[in-house]
Amino acid sequence: MTLALGCIADDYTGASDLANTLARQGLRTVQTIGLPATAFDLSGVDAVVVALKSRSIPAADAVASSQAAAIWLRAQGAGHVLFKICSTFDSTDAGNIGPVTDALRASSACPMVVVTPAFPATGRTVFQGNLFVWSVPLDESPLKDHPLNPMHDANLVRVLSRQTATGVGLVPLQVVEAGVDALRARLAQVQAEGCGMAIVDAVFDRHLLTIGAVALGYAVSTGASGLGLGLAAALIESGRVTKADPAAETEAPMGGHAAILAGSCSAATLAQIDVFAGQGPVLRLDAERLLADSEGQVAEALAWARPRLGAGPLLIASSAAPDQVAALRGRPDAGSTGHKIEQALAAIAEGLVQAGTRRLIVAGGETSGAVVDRLGISGFRIGPEIAAGVPVLRALSGQGPDMLMALKSGNFGGTDFFRDALKLMP
Numbered sequence: 093m094t095l096a097l098g099c100i101a102d103d104y105t106g107a108s109d110l111a112n113t114l115a116r117q118g119l120r121t122v123q124t125i126g127l128p129a130t131a132f133d134l135s136g137v138d139a140v141v142v143a144l145k146s147r148s149i150p151a152a153d154a155v156a157s158s159q160a161a162a163i164w165l166r167a168q169g170a171g172h173v174l175f176k177i178c179s180t181f182d183s184t185d186a187g188n189i190g191p192v193t194d195a196l197r198a199s200s201a202c203p204m205v206v207v208t209p210a211f212p213a214t215g216r217t218v219f220q221g222n223l224f225v226w227s228v229p230l231d232e233s234p235l236k237d238h239p240l241n242p243m244h245d246a247n248l249v250r251v252l253s254r255q256t257a258t259g260v261g262l263v264p265l266q267v268v269e270a271g272v273d274a275l276r277a278r279l280a281q282v283q284a285e286g287c288g289m290a291i292v293d294a295v296f297d298r299h300l301l302t303i304g305a306v307a308l309g310y311a312v313s314t315g316a317s318g319l320g321l322g323l324a325a326a327l328i329e330s331g332r333v334t335k336a337d338p339a340a341e342t343e344a345p346m347g348g349h350a351a352i353l354a355g356s357c358s359a360a361t362l363a364q365i366d367v368f369a370g371q372g373p374v375l376r377l378d379a380e381r382l383l384a385d386s387e388g389q390v391a392e393a394l395a396w397a398r399p400r401l402g403a404g405p406l407l408i409a410s411s412a413a414p415d416q417v418a419a420l421r422g423r424p425d426a427g428s429t430g431h432k433i434e435q436a437l438a439a440i441a442e443g444l445v446q447a448g449t450r451r452l453i454v455a456g457g458e459t460s461g462a463v464v465d466r467l468g469i470s471g472f473r474i475g476p477e478i479a480a481g482v483p484v485l486r487a488l489s490g491q492g493p494d495m496l497m498a499l500k501s502g503n504f505g506g507t508d509f510f511r512d513a514l515k516l517m518p
């Protein structure tokens with residue numbers, strides 16, 4: 093059996109978000125952490141999401157790791173490769189959405205790449221090329237304060253044009269609404285005008301079904317979970333995949349201690365931490381102290397956690413409000429602070445697992461990447477959905493610790509997300 097769909101995600105939360113969407117649509121989906129080191133049994137698998145930590149690294153490195161993933165996915169039979177980016181288009185003028193899309197396009201001789209971060213289930217819509225987060229344009233949303241890639245422009249044609257030498261066209265909503273033929277014709281038109289990519293508007297899932305049906309005709313596409321939804325539906329509609337029942341597998345409870353680690357500074361995560369503070373013990377780490385004495389702070393956090401783990405779930409967070417994040421950005425070592433904080437949280441995760449934690453929730457994409465890497469987990473099977481874009485993950489047995497995880501994108505989930513997650517992670 094060969095793969096129907098290959099996906100490359102630029103971070104680990106994004107990968108589990110996409111894997112969740114594909115699984116809910118009926119594709120038998122596995123998430124790998126990087127490329128599998130050994131031969132990987134793909135029998136019965138329709139889609140693989142290769143999770144990379146490539147969103148905030150130098151563009152050349154992101155291109156190299158994404159190309160390697162694409163080569164592997166195509167060798168497994170994937171006829172289409174989806175480059176999964178963030179639904180809030182997290183990137184800088186240096187990349188990495190443009191450079192990676194360029195490279196994947198070139199290596200598969202794909203004349204045109206459909207690009208859309210729309211994901212209506214989480215309020216991400218694109219209209220006339222402008223990205224909205226619920227009711228506000230991207231540049232007025234909490235993403236304007238992101239510690240690594242603050243987003244100051246909602247116009248994605250402009251944003252992407254700064255990242256690539258190829259022309260970036262626009263397919264407006266009225267064309268998508270008119271259906272697959274109109275969309276194909278418009279893509280051919282923008283291609284004839286010299287564009288190699290096009291931002292495609294989408295407001296409702298029905299638009300993503302149209303976009304997925306058309307995008308499947310190309311070798312590569314770039315987008316968030318909404319595009320995954322459209323591609324999955326098109327694969328089933330075309331008969332290339334037989335729809336699976338996502339609820340068919342029942343799993344034994346995991347047991348063990350439960351803990352939550354938060355490194356996201358998003359508005360949603362800050363609110364979720366406040367709500368959890370009324371339900372269980374919370375340790376708020378001080379970023380300045382963490383940066384000054386990482387080892388000491390990690391040891392202190394673990395000394396705080398160990399005696400409490402037996403009594404129920406606890407939460408440890410470095411998360412801070414925008415003014416504190418901005419203050420840190422003024423430091424001379426600002427370029428490396430995010431990474432250092434991630435590594436400290438990863439070390440705490442390692443200590444928690446050594447102390448018997450088997451159910452771990454991580455808030456934040458980069459943070460999740462650091463934690464999963466530190467734990468040596470090589471992949472996940474996809475469990476029930478906790479909230480839009482966040483599934484329960486079961487570490488693939490025999491590789492890394494046996495455990496349940498939830499990798500929450502900073503901005504996803506309702507205010508009671510942590511309790512919702514723990515209920516589904518027995």
Ligand SMILES: Nc1ncnc2c1ncn2[C@@H]1O[C@H](COP(=O)(O)OP(=O)(O)O)[C@@H](O)[C@H]1O
Pocket residue numbers: 238239240355356357358379410411412416417420429430431432433434455456457458459460500501502503
């Ligand atoms: N108090 C803090 N001040 C500044 N940056 C922080 C703080 N706490 C965590 N960070 C960093 O902010 C970044 C958050 O990114 P990420 O984990 O991807 O969250 P999100 O999912 O919200 O994007 C990480 O690099 C993290 O280490």
Ligand SMILES: O=C(O)[C@@H](O)C(=O)COP(=O)(O)O
Pocket residue numbers: 103105106107109110177178179180211316317456457458481500501502503
């Ligand atoms: O598409 C999305 O919004 C998410 O899947 C995603 O990529 C999240 O990234 P982080 O907010 O950095 O976790």
